[in-house]
Every structure is written in C-alpha cells, then in structure tokens.
Amino acid sequence: MATEILMPALSPTMEEGTLAKWLVKEGDTVKSGDIMAEIETDKATMEFEAVDEGIIGKILIEEGTEGVKVNTAIAILVEEGEEVGDVEVSKPAEPAKPAKNEDPKDKGGADGMDHPAPAAPEADVTPDWPEGTKLKQQTVREALRDAMAEEMRRDENVFLMGEEVAEYQGAYKISQGLLDEFGAKRVIDTPITEHGFAGIGVGAAFGGLRPIVEFMTWNFGMQAIDQIINSAAKTLYMSGGQMGAPMVFRGPNGAAARVGAQHSQDYAAWYMQIPGLKVAMPYSASDYKGLMKSAIRDPNPVIFLENEILYGRSFDVPEDDDYTVPFGKARIWREGSDVTIVSFGIGMTYALEAAGKLAEEGIEAEVIDLRTLRPMDTASIIKSVKKTNRCVTVEEGWPQGSVGGYISSVLMQQAFDYLDAPVINCTGKDVPMPYAANLEKHALVTTAEVIEAVKTVTYK
Amino acid sequence: MAARKTTKKPNVSAEELKAYYHDMLLIRRFEEKAGQLYGMGLIGGFCHLYIGQEAVVVGLEATAKEGDSRITTYRDHGHMLACGMDPNGVMAELTGREDGYSKGKGGSMHMFSKDKRFYGGHGIVGANVPLGAGLAFADKYKGNDAVTFTYFGDGAANQGQVYETFNMAALWQLPCIFVIENNQYAMGTSQQRSTSSAEIWERGKAFGIPGEAVDGMDVLAVKAAGETAVAHCRSGKGPYILEIKTYRYRGHSMSDPAKYRTREEVQKMRDERDPIEAVRTLLLQGEHATEEDLKAIDKKIKDVVNESAEFAKTSPEPALDELWTDIYATEIPQEA
Numbered sequence: 001m002a003t004e005i006l007m008p009a010l011s012p013t014m015e016e017g018t019l020a021k022w023l024v025k026e027g028d029t030v031k032s033g034d035i036m037a038e039i040e041t042d043k044a045t046m047e048f049e050a051v052d053e054g055i056i057g058k059i060l061i062e063e064g065t066e067g068v069k070v071n072t073a074i075a076i077l078v079e080e081g082e083e084v085g086d087v088e089v090s091k092p093a094e095p096a097k098p099a100k101n102e103d104p105k106d107k108g109g110a111d112g113m114d115h116p117a118p119a120a121p122e123a124d125v126t127p128d129w130p131e132g133t134k135l136k137q138q139t140v141r142e143a144l145r146d147a148m149a150e151e152m153r154r155d156e157n158v159f160l161m162g163e164e165v166a167e168y169q170g171a172y173k174i175s176q177g178l179l180d181e182f183g184a185k186r187v188i189d190t191p192i193t194e195h196g197f198a199g200i201g202v203g204a205a206f207g208g209l210r211p212i213v214e215f216m217t218w219n220f221g222m223q224a225i226d227q228i229i230n231s232a233a234k235t236l237y238m239s240g241g242q243m244g245a246p247m248v249f250r251g252p253n254g255a256a257a258r259v260g261a262q263h264s265q266d267y268a269a270w271y272m273q274i275p276g277l278k279v280a281m282p283y284s285a286s287d288y289k290g291l292m293k294s295a296i297r298d299p300n301p302v303i304f305l306e307n308e309i310l311y312g313r314s315f316d317v318p319e320d321d322d323y324t325v326p327f328g329k330a331r332i333w334r335e336g337s338d339v340t341i342v343s344f345g346i347g348m349t350y351a352l353e354a355a356g357k358l359a360e361e362g363i364e365a366e367v368i369d370l371r372t373l374r375p376m377d378t379a380s381i382i383k384s385v386k387k388t389n390r391c392v393t394v395e396e397g398w399p400q401g402s403v404g405g406y407i408s409s410v411l412m413q414q415a416f417d418y419l420d421a422p423v424i425n426c427t428g429k430d431v432p433m434p435y436a437a438n439l440e441k442h443a444l445v446t447t448a449e450v451i452e453a454v455k456t457v458t459y460k
Numbered sequence: 461m462a463a464r465k466t467t468k469k470p471n472v473s474a475e476e477l478k479a480y481y482h483d484m485l486l487i488r489r490f491e492e493k494a495g496q497l498y499g500m501g502l503i504g505g506f507c508h509l510y511i512g513q514e515a516v517v518v519g520l521e522a523t524a525k526e527g528d529s530r531i532t533t534y535r536d537h538g539h540m541l542a543c544g545m546d547p548n549g550v551m552a553e554l555t556g557r558e559d560g561y562s563k564g565k566g567g568s569m570h571m572f573s574k575d576k577r578f579y580g581g582h583g584i585v586g587a588n589v590p591l592g593a594g595l596a597f598a599d600k601y602k603g604n605d606a607v608t609f610t611y612f613g614d615g616a617a618n619q620g621q622v623y624e625t626f627n628m629a630a631l632w633q634l635p636c637i638f639v640i641e642n643n644q645y646a647m648g649t650s651q652q653r654s655t656s657s658a659e660i661w662e663r664g665k666a667f668g669i670p671g672e673a674v675d676g677m678d679v680l681a682v683k684a685a686g687e688t689a690v691a692h693c694r695s696g697k698g699p700y701i702l703e704i705k706t707y708r709y710r711g712h713s714m715s716d717p718a719k720y721r722t723r724e725e726v727q728k729m730r731d732e733r734d735p736i737e738a739v740r741t742l743l744l745q746g747e748h749a750t751e752e753d754l755k756a757i758d759k760k761i762k763d764v765v766n767e768s769a770e771f772a773k774t775s776p777e778p779a780l781d782e783l784w785t786d787i788y789a790t791e792i793p794q795e796a
Contacts, residue, residue: 006499006500008498008499008500009498009499009500009501009714010499010714010715011714011715012504012505012506012715014715032492033709033730035723041715043715044715044717044719045717046715046717047717047718047723051492051493051495051496070501071500071501157601159601185601190628191624191627191628191631193624193627193628195590195620195621195624196590196621196624196625196627196628197590197624197628198590199587199589199590199591199593199594199621199625200590200591200593200594200597200625200628201594202590202591202594203531203579203590203591203592203593203594203595203596203597203598204594204595204597204598204601205594206579206591206594206595206598207529207594207595207597207598207599208598208602209597209598209601209602226584226587227587227590227591230582230583230584230587231582231584231587231591235572235580236786236787236788236789237565237786237787238562238565238566238570238572238580238581239561239562239566239570239571239572239574239580239786240560240561240562240563240564240565240566240572240786241563241785241786241789242561242562242572242573242574243572243574243579244789246789275787276787276788278788299788299789299790299791300788300789
C-alpha cells in the first residue's frame with residue numbers, strides 16, 4: 001500500500017521548514033533508518049530518516065522548497081511492484097477529539113480567573129479549643145517536639161531526618177529527646193547535604209513513608225529547592241494522581257539576630273506561590289503544635305516555616321494529645337472595628353504590639369493571624385475588611401512579590417467597594433540583611449511602621 | 461552479523477532469549493512509532509527516544525522480582541515497556557490524552573505507574589538519583605528485601621546530588637542499584653569533553669560502593685551483571701553501581717541534529733553492535749528459533765505498536781476539569 005511521507009515536525013516549535021536536500025531519488029529502495037532528506041528548521045539542519053521500508057515512488061516537493069508546512073506530503077513510498085497511481089495526497093494529521101466538556105465558548109474570562117483556584121474556605125470562626133479545655137504554658141520549642149513525638153508514636157512510618165537532629169539533640173534543640181525515645185532508625189542524622197537528603201526524603205515518601213525533613217534553617221533549604229518543588233510538589237499532578245509526597249519540610253525561617261544576609265531570609269512568599277505545596281507559618285505555641293500535627297498527617301508536602309526567635313516564647317497550649325489545627329483557618333487575636341491588621345509568624349509580634357499601642361490612642365484594630373499561607377484564609381480577611389474598611393499587612397520578608405502584595409490584590413478584586421483607603425503592606429526593607437545591630441533593626445519591619453500605616457489608612 | 465562472545469555467559473533458556481528479543485524489539489518499534497507521531501505533530505514538546513539502548517532495561521528487568529522499584533530520567537519509554545506497563549497507556553500519554561498514564565498531564569518525561577512500581581520519568585537531570593535512594597531507604601526501613609533500580613545517564617553523573625546520594629547510600633547501606641546508562645553523549649557533549657573519569661563507575665570507589673562496567677549492547681552481559689548487583693543489594697550489603705556502556709542511535713531529542721558525531725560512527729554501531737540483531741543471530745544460529753518464528757514475533761509487535769498509535773490518536777483530550785485535579789491529595793496514597 002502506498003503511503004505518504006509527510007513533512008516532519010523536528011522540534012517542539014516547528015511549524016514549517018525548508019526541504020533543503022533530497023538524498024534519495026524516485027525508484028530508490030529505503031529501509032528504516034536510512035536518511036532520506038535534509039530539512040532546515042529555524043534552529044538547525046536535521047537529517048530525516050525513513051521509518052518504513054519501501055521504494056520512493058514519487059517526490060512531491062522539490063529540494064530547495066522553503067516554507068513547507070509540517071504534515072504536508074513530501075513524497076510517496078510504495079511497496080515493491082506497486083505503482084504510485086493516484087494516491088490521494090495530503091491528509092493532515094487528524095485533530096484530537098475535543099474533550100467531552102470543552103465548550104468553545106468557555107475559554108475563561110478576560111481575567112483568566114473564572115476557574116476555581118483551590119477553593120477559599122468560608123470564614124470559620126469556631127474557637128480552636130472548647131471552653132473548659134485544660135491549658136498549659138509551653139514554649140514553641142516544646143510544642144514542636146511534642147507534636148512530632150506524638151505523631152511518631154501514632155504512626156511508625158513517621159521519621160525525622162536532618163543535620164544534627166539525633167545525637168546533638170537538634171541544632172535548635174527542637175528534637176531533644178527524640179533519639180532516646182525512637183532510636184536511630186527513626187531519628188536520623190544526615191551529612192551536610194541538603195539537596196541529597198531532601199531528595200531521599202521525597203523518594204521515601206513516594207515509597208510509603210512519612211518523612212519529616214528538618215533543614216537547620218530554611219536558608220540551607222534553598223540548596224534543596226529543586227527537590228521540594230520539582231519532585232515533591234509536582235509529582236501528584238504529573239502522575240495523574242497516582243503518587244505524591246506526603247511529608248513535612250521544616251526548620252527556622254527568616255531573620256534570627258545578627259547572622260547577616262545569607263542566614264536571614266524569609267521564604268514565606270516563595271513557597272506560598274507553589275501549587276502542590278501547603279505552607280504553614282505559625283506564631284503561637286498552640287498553633288505550632290496543632291499545625292505540625294496536621295502537617296504530619298496531611299497527604300501532601302507541607303512547608304513548615306518556624307522562627308528561631310519564637311522558639312523560646314511561651315503560650316497556652318491545650319493538654320490534649322490529639323489537638324490539631326486545620327490548614328486554611330486564620331485566628332483572630334483581637335477584634336476591632338477601625339482597621340484590619342493581617343500578619344503571620346513573627347510578624348504577629350509587631351501586629352499585636354502595634355494594636356495594643358493603638359488601642360491606647362482609641363484606635364481599635366482587628367488582628368488576624370493567617371497561620372497558614374497556602375491554603376490562605378482570605379475569607380476571614382475579606383470578612384474583617386468589610387467591617388473595618390481598612391487593611392494593613394505585616395511581614396518581615398521583602399516587599400516585591402510579598403505575601404502582603406498578594407493580599408492586596410485579593411482585596412482589590414474581592415472587596416474593592418469596601419475599602420476606604422489603599423491597603424498598606426508593612427514589609428522588611430528591600431535590602432539584603434545587614435549585620436550591624438542598628439541597621440538590622442531598621443531592615444526588618446518595625447512596630448512604629450505598623451502604627452504609622454494604621455494611622456495613614458484611618459486618616460488619623 | 462556474527463554473534464559476539466559475551467564476557468559472562470549466563471545460562472538462559474531459548475524461551476528467555478526469545479523474550480528478550482521480543483521486549484527489545486517492542487521498545488524499538490514503539491520508539492520508531494513515537495518518532496513518527498512526533499513528526500506528524502501528534503506528540504509535542506520534548507521526546508527522547510531509547511533506540512539503541514534497549515538491552516539495558518531488558519537485561520536488568522530480567523533480574524527484577526515482584527516488589528522491586530525502578531526510577532529513571534526523561535528517556536523513559538523503554539523502561540516503562542520493559543517493566544510491563546501498557547503500550548497503549550504510554551503512547552496515549554505521549555499524545556497528551558485522557559487514557560495516558562498521567563491522564564495527559566505528565567507527557568513523555570513524566571509518567572508513573574504505582575502498580576508497576578515505576579516512579580518516573582523525571583525531567584531534571586540527576587534529580588531522580590536521590591529519589592531512587594529514597595525508595596530504597598523506604599524498603600530498608602520497612603525491612604523487606606526489595607531493591608530499587610535507579611537509572612541515570614553519563615550526563616547526570618556529573619551532578620553534585622549524585623555524589624551526595626552515593627555518600628548516604630553507602631553510609632546507610634541502601635539497597636539501591638545505580639545504573640549509569642552511558643550512551644557517551646550528554647546531549648551534544650561527549651564523555652571525553654565533560655567527564656574527568658574514563659570509567660564513571662570507579663567514582664563509586666571513593667564511597668566504598670562496588671561496581672563494574674558492562675557491555676550494554678549485549679543483553680546477556682547486562683543480565684549477568686544485573687544478577688551480581690541484585691544479589692549484592694538484596695543480601696543487605698548496600699548499593700552497587702553498574703556503568704552500562706550503550707549507544708543511542710537517535711539524537712538527544714527529536715530536535716537534535718546530532719552534528720557532534722559522525723554519521724559513520726552511528727552506522728558502525730548499528731551494523732556491528734546492534735543488541736537486537738545480536739540476539740536474533742543467537743536465536744537463529746543456536747536453532748532456538750526459525751526465521752518464521754521471529755517473523756511472527758515481529759508481526760505481533762507491529763500489531764501492538766500500531767494499536768497503541770491508534771489508541772493514542774483516538775483517545776480524547778483530557779476534560780478541562782482535569783486542569784484542576786490532582787494538585788492536592790485528600791487522603792494518603794495507598795501503597796502499591
């Protein structure tokens with residue numbers, strides 16, 4: 001049976017090319033792998049090989065022809081003893097059958113946003129624990145350790161790996177005591193090799209375990225960011241839902257004190273951008289505990305951004321081995337009617353301090369702690385802004401592409417008519433972190449800046 | 461073409477030999493068809509063909525048992541067919557259709573099968589190496605005797621994370637077989653121009669990982685070496701490196717004009733070292749099969765491959781809703 005030889009696509013972007021040279025002539029016998037022609041694409045001259053055996057019955061496109069569209073018949077291949085005859089020339093490759101629910105009119109709105117992004121939950125205002133729950137004072141450090149220990153008791157597939165997590169008892173003493181209780185099989189010291197052990201952790205998650213990968217700080221986690229994003233976050237999607245990486249990447253994030261530019265970066269906005277990741281950045285010990293337990297149980301990769309300065313702070317924590325906090329539910333620390341201050345992580349220290357001082361001046365701020373950045377409880381922000389009509393965001397990270405910038409865009413799109421003033425983002429300064437004490441203080445966001453921003457949006 | 465002597469001749473039956481012939485030819489015909497569909501614009505993006513390297517996966521899969529895992533880079537179609545994945549599902553993924561292994565959302569470089577313990581298909585050169593060691597870590601943690609075949613190329617062998625992984629795999633005695641498929645060219649850069657060591661497997665010595673170089677154009681030699689590696693790993697002695705010297709006949713990807721090597725070099729390999737021809741000769745000379753037997757195999761494969769192409773052309777594009785699924789899991793993925 002005569003078959004057409006079609007102009008091939010020889011690169012992902014090729015639509016047409018030049019048939020530079022024929023290396024066979026009519027009547028030649030070809031077999032699979034023989035070079036038949038040279039074809040010039042926009043990038044290179046490529047050799048074009050025969051795929052089937054046969055005889056070149058007819059050459060349809062002369063050599064030297066430019067602009068030959070992909071899939072144009074360029075020659076006809078016949079079998080031995082067969083005539084070219086009237087082979088019907090040029091059937092283009094059959095177009096793909098459209099998807100069942102593809103309506104040509106449904107091409108998305110002008111904003112391209114009419115598909116549901118991970119659904120923002122309704123504002124959930126139920127308290128984190130019922131009234132009468134017994135509470136104890138605990139540091140963030142202890143809360144984190146208890147969360148991991150409780151979950152390791154609960155599921156033997158949960159293990160902790162990282163630098164100095166075992167024998168040294170944790171560079172920041174978060175894993176203190178875990179080696180004693182769980183042994184070296186489940187509390188594993190790694191070499192200083194973030195990219196490698198993050199990848200091994202992801203592979204172990206593919207293989208059915210529930211790793212907790214500790215980065216001594218998230219600054220070092222940057223060595224491993226390819227494994228976090230390309231391997232952990234995307235595999236569920238790329239595999240059509242067959243497999244993913246249920247695991248936690250955790251460690252201290254952002255500025256500590258006087259450790260300079262390479263050890264003082266806030267990654268909140270970076271990881272918040274990635275579909276497939278969940279991102280927690282808690283402030284209080286109860287949230288550290290409840291969210292860490294949720295993170296370990298979650299079937300997705302979770303980025304857990306801790307803060308070294310908060311490790312030693314104490315808060316009320318429920319006395320309950322099964323206490324969890326759901327992802328995507330903000331906590332309102334202070335109710336108020338004049339302005340909404342939105343923050344998370346250590347940013348909450350500035351937000352709450354500012355709100356206290358503002359109250360003394362008669363300005364009542366509502367302070368929202370996002371607790372998780374992905375999913376983000378934008379419903380609670382919008383609900384609050386509809387009441388206060390003003391919003392200030394607070395974070396230590398850089399201004400361009402910040403968490404606050406995202407919140408502002410959400411408010412512009414979903415609460416524009418309720419805003420009585422532009423949203424102000426209080427952020428870290430747009431500089432690498434300096435070492436000098438006075439400069440570092442100014443490089444971070446300050447309580448005074450938050451107070452000033454609130455006065456600006458309330459016109460006071 | 462005369463049959464070559466293999467360095468280590470494993471005792472294989474005529475049936476096994478025929479199975480290797482079948483499996484290698486299936487990969488070759490499948491890849492030729494994929495190249496054709498690419499030329500017709502039915503397959504898009506990058507498409508890296510395995511033609512010439514068939515003996516590597518077929519020889520090693522012959523040493524695997526139920527429960528073993530495998531993971532590789534982006535030149536992955538051969539690995540999927542060799543571990544028993546359905547050609548229809550693979551081809552339909554290549555055309556980006558709903559019946560593909562990843563519902564059309566992964567493509568040539570990102571395909572997976574939980575069922576066959578095939579963990580991808582990874583597009584970032586070298587990144588699958590720690591992932592493979594992680595799979596081996598999980599098996600050791602669970603206390604079973606499964607091994608993981610972690611395939612990568614001579615190009616990936618220069619990524620830092622490979623050596624981070626060698627260190628930890630040796631330190632923790634992980635049951636991981638590192639398979640370096642050395643096809644001599646990292647895209648367009650030859651081994652001599654990119655790699656300080658002539659024998660890449662010898663780098664394992666620095667970590668105390670044993671290994672060997674293997675003739676990758678000889679499926680029996682690959683199988684023999686694979687058996688050594690598997691026995692080592694399964695018995696709890698830690699990782700093993702196989703540097704399998706192979707050759708790809710086609711360009712790095714479909715858009716590679718392959719100007720970094722001569723046409724003669726490729727032709728010489730095809731004429732003198734072709735792994736499928738070698739087994740064909742063994743079968744015929746040993747009178748394990750007749751020309752007719754082999755023709756019947758060829759015909760059967762042609763039908764399978766044509767059917768996969770037809771399936772891949774007619775399977776519908778994924779529903780638009782699929783854009784929004786599989787981003788987050790709602791429950792823990794169950795273990796295969």
